[in-house]
Amino acid sequence: DTAVSQTPKYLVTQMGNDKSIKCEQNLGHDTMYWYKQDSKKFLKIMFSYNNKELIINETVPNRFSPKSPDKAHLNLHINSLELGDSAVYFCASSQDEVLGYTFGSGTRLTVV
């Protein structure tokens, strides 16, 4: 009965590989987000989708491509992984900006 679930929880991969992180929410929220938390624990938004439509696209390398097949899913695909991509990636969802976000438990990506 997890509200926002991400898979995998841990991902270790070599430079240059392509990987995907999946996110699903069962809260019926219209909006989903991807955040990146760096090694200093700073959180920065990457993307936001509202009902499958991209509404926020921060300054993120083109190697990152979100995909939302339906409003309950928002996946993140990363091409040609670099060392600097190592971070914890959080998926979140919300129904209304007043209510705040519900976060997933994160995916720790390590690029070696």
Next chain:
Amino acid sequence: AQSVTQLGSHVSVSEGALVLLRCNYSSSVPPYLFWYVQYPNQGLQLLLKYTSAATLVKGINGFEAEFKKSETSFHLTKPSAHMSDAAEYFCAVNSGNTGKLIFGQGTTLQVKP
């Protein structure tokens, strides 16, 4: 543009002592303000939120925060710290109609026995 500043990246208190985590915000429109807690290797959990109703907001686990417009502050307090409160705390402001949540740098709370 909205922004959040958390004063003190690391706060250490003794068990049973008052917890005070500071947050100041900048916003050109009335803000929605949030405090989140992150336990080790976990996601972020909402502690409390200010949405222009009561200025004193009560949250989970005995935490509360007071919105002070004149000081542009939203400090988080708890009267008596427990060991289980040790975690990373984030203050956040909503960026108006984009729904984008902007986070402060985080404050690590250490609770000593």
